[in-house]
Amino acid sequence: MKIAVCIKQVPTREWQPRLNDDRTWIREADASFEMNEPDAYALEEALRLREKHGGEVVVCSAGPARVQQVIREGLARGADRGIHVDDAGLGAADGFLVAQALAHAMRDEAFDLVLTGLQSDDQGHAQTGVALAELLGIPHSTIIMDVEVSDGRVRVKRELEGGWFQWVSMPTPALLAIQSGINQLRYATLKGIMAAKKKEIRAVAPPAGLSAGLRIVGLALPSKSKQTALIAGPPAEAAAELVRRLREEARVL
Amino acid sequence: MILVVAELRAGTLNRASWEAVGCAQQLAGGEPLAVLVPGGGEAAKQLAEAGVGEVLAVEDAALTSYMPDTQVAAVAAVIAQTTPRLVVMAHTYQARDYAPRLAARLGAPLVADVIGVKGSGAAATFLRPMFQGKLVAEVAPHGEGPAIVTCQIGAFRADAVVKGPAAAVRTLSVPLDASRQTVEPPFQEAKQAVDLGQAERIVAVGRGIKAQDQIVVAERLAAAMGAEIAASRPICDNGWLPMDRQVGSSGQTVAPKLYVALGISGAIQHLVGMKGSRTIVAINKDADAPIFEVADYGIVGDLFDIVPAMTAEIEKQSH
Numbered sequence: 001m002k003i004a005v006c007i008k009q010v011p012t013r014e015w016q017p018r019l020n021d022d023r024t025w026i027r028e029a030d031a032s033f034e035m036n037e038p039d040a041y042a043l044e045e046a047l048r049l050r051e052k053h054g055g056e057v058v059v060c061s062a063g064p065a066r067v068q069q070v071i072r073e074g075l076a077r078g079a080d081r082g083i084h085v086d087d088a089g090l091g092a093a094d095g096f097l098v099a100q101a102l103a104h105a106m107r108d109e110a111f112d113l114v115l116t117g118l119q120s121d122d123q124g125h126a127q128t129g130v131a132l133a134e135l136l137g138i139p140h141s142t143i144i145m146d147v148e149v150s151d152g153r154v155r156v157k158r159e160l161e162g163g164w165f166q167w168v169s170m171p172t173p174a175l176l177a178i179q180s181g182i183n184q185l186r187y188a189t190l191k192g193i194m195a196a197k198k199k200e201i202r203a204v205a206p207p208a209g210l211s212a213g214l215r216i217v218g219l220a221l222p223s224k225s226k227q228t229a230l231i232a233g234p235p236a237e238a239a240a241e242l243v244r245r246l247r248e249e250a251r252v253l
Numbered sequence: 254m255i256l257v258v259a260e261l262r263a264g265t266l267n268r269a270s271w272e273a274v275g276c277a278q279q280l281a282g283g284e285p286l287a288v289l290v291p292g293g294g295e296a297a298k299q300l301a302e303a304g305v306g307e308v309l310a311v312e313d314a315a316l317t318s319y320m321p322d323t324q325v326a327a328v329a330a331v332i333a334q335t336t337p338r339l340v341v342m343a344h345t346y347q348a349r350d351y352a353p354r355l356a357a358r359l360g361a362p363l364v365a366d367v368i369g370v371k372g373s374g375a376a377a378t379f380l381r382p383m384f385q386g387k388l389v390a391e392v393a394p395h396g397e398g399p400a401i402v403t404c405q406i407g408a409f410r411a412d413a414v415v416k417g418p419a420a421a422v423r424t425l426s427v428p429l430d431a432s433r434q435t436v437e438p439p440f441q442e443a444k445q446a447v448d449l450g451q452a453e454r455i456v457a458v459g460r461g462i463k464a465q466d467q468i469v470v471a472e473r474l475a476a477a478m479g480a481e482i483a484a485s486r487p488i489c490d491n492g493w494l495p496m497d498r499q500v501g502s503s504g505q506t507v508a509p510k511l512y513v514a515l516g517i518s519g520a521i522q523h524l525v526g527m528k529g530s531r532t533i534v535a536i537n538k539d540a541d542a543p544i545f546e547v548a549d550y551g552i553v554g555d556l557f558d559i560v561p562a563m564t565a566e567i568e569k570q571s572h
Contacts, residue, residue, distance in 0.1 A: 219388045
């Protein structure tokens with residue numbers, strides 16, 4: 001089985017927001033980047049499916065040169081090869097644009113399954129995977145907590161709201177957006193890291209004529225919906241003051 | 254014209270669809286509204302009685318059980334027939350599942366997870382969270398065809414919808430693609446052992462707890478307070494606490510009188526499950542964490558210093 005995993009590179013969770021001069025994007029020079037965590041679950045699921053059914057896992061990412069780091073990390077965790085849609089403009093692109101770039105690079109590969117994370121921890125549009133399925137002309141399902149593959153079909157456990165689930169079946173090729181927590185992640189071993197250095201990453205130029213559907217007019221810190229009483233001071237004193245106020249002011253203890 | 258796409262759950266109207274109507278009214282500024290009910294039935298009549306605009310119903314048995322292929326075909330066909338300027342729906346799991354496919358088919362921009370609107374008419378822009386809620390982006394769609402907008406649950410008020418004289422239901426007939434997916438009936442996992450919805454107080458832990466064996470720090474505070482222990486999704490994903498302790502869009506929705514969030518950054522998926530709590534306390538080392546946006550009381554600092562001190566203070570006073 002030939003499985004693609006789409007992976008995005010995003011600022012680390014510890015990153016503190018810094019904006020560029022016109023406040024329409026972040027100051028990338030100040031950010032450090034890592035693999036989008038929801039995509040790590042998709043990669044892990046792909047590796048498990050390969051262990052069960054054989055075949056190949058291909059890591060695909062669209063973005064500037066820096067995204068090779070997450071492709072390399074995917075290879076170190078066990079993927080077989082990588083595809084990099086290489087373009088400086090794709091780092092801040094919206095989901096549909098990224099989907100078009102990926103579709104262009106992936107179409108001729110004829111993957112049996114395409115796995116993605118549910119959404120990215122940066123822009124969080126949660127669109128790339130589903131839009132990619134439409135562009136590739138294959139069925140999709142999202143928020144997947146279990147995957148069973150047999151005889152050209154896939155049966156998946158889809159999460160609904162409020163603790164409900166549903167099994168959905170469809171023919172392959174298909175695209176699945178994997179829910180975080182579906183599996184326990186593995187990390188790269190030293191052997192994996194060494195092996196990754198020899199694996200192929202194919203660079204592809206994005207198709208000509210892509211244009212953004214969404215324009216970021218401005219970015220800002222969120223406005224607060226509540227006035228928070230921030231309690232300062234050394235930990236023991238702040239803790240005692242908080243407990244006092246919860247008892248006497250809020251009357252909840 | 255603005256087209257609202259309502260959502261049915263087992264034949265009944267999803268409450269969040271009213272919020273989408275509220276969002277559309279805010280965007281309209283005098284422009285007419287229409288509401289599409291894929292599946293039609295009682296929900297279409299209910300919407301027509303509320304008089305928020307013409308109600309369009311596609312009565313087709315293939316739409317009674319949601320599947321993305323048929324849903325996309327139906328909504329795309331209605332958009333082609335009615336040429337709306339904007340299409341508005343609630344940002345439910347169902348919308349997340351098919352709206353990007355619909356947008357890709359139409360080549361239309363999709364503004365997802367909208368929490369606010371600036372202006373109305375063609376010049377309107379949309380506010381949506383980015384970077385896990387650390388930033389809010391003002392976004393403008395552009396391109397040919399209608400823009401599609403999904404509204405975050407709870408961001409627009411269902412009770413602010415302006416009602417009018419009852420409108421008509423117009424039944425549309427549209428060609429539907431055969432679905433490539435087949436679905437089985439929805440089910441719940443083994444009955445939830447813990448009903449956090451009944452708890453008066455909740456102490457919840459997030460990534461800031463760092464390791465499973467440190468959850469005991471939070472458990473001691475919970476015991477001292479007479480609180481249930483709960484967690485954000487990543488903690489349950491890691492298996493550090495059982496799934497039935499999870500608060501958020503994929504877990505339980507709670508509204509206790511006291512909610513203490515320890516090392517929880519406050520991603521929207523968590524906030525929607527707890528922001529109705531009466532008093533919210535946040536303890537987090539990151540002063541910019543979105544959890545402080547909803548907190549009544551906050552301490553910026555190391556939870557491993559603060560929480561044991563709180564526990565000791567409560568235990569001291571109760572003896």
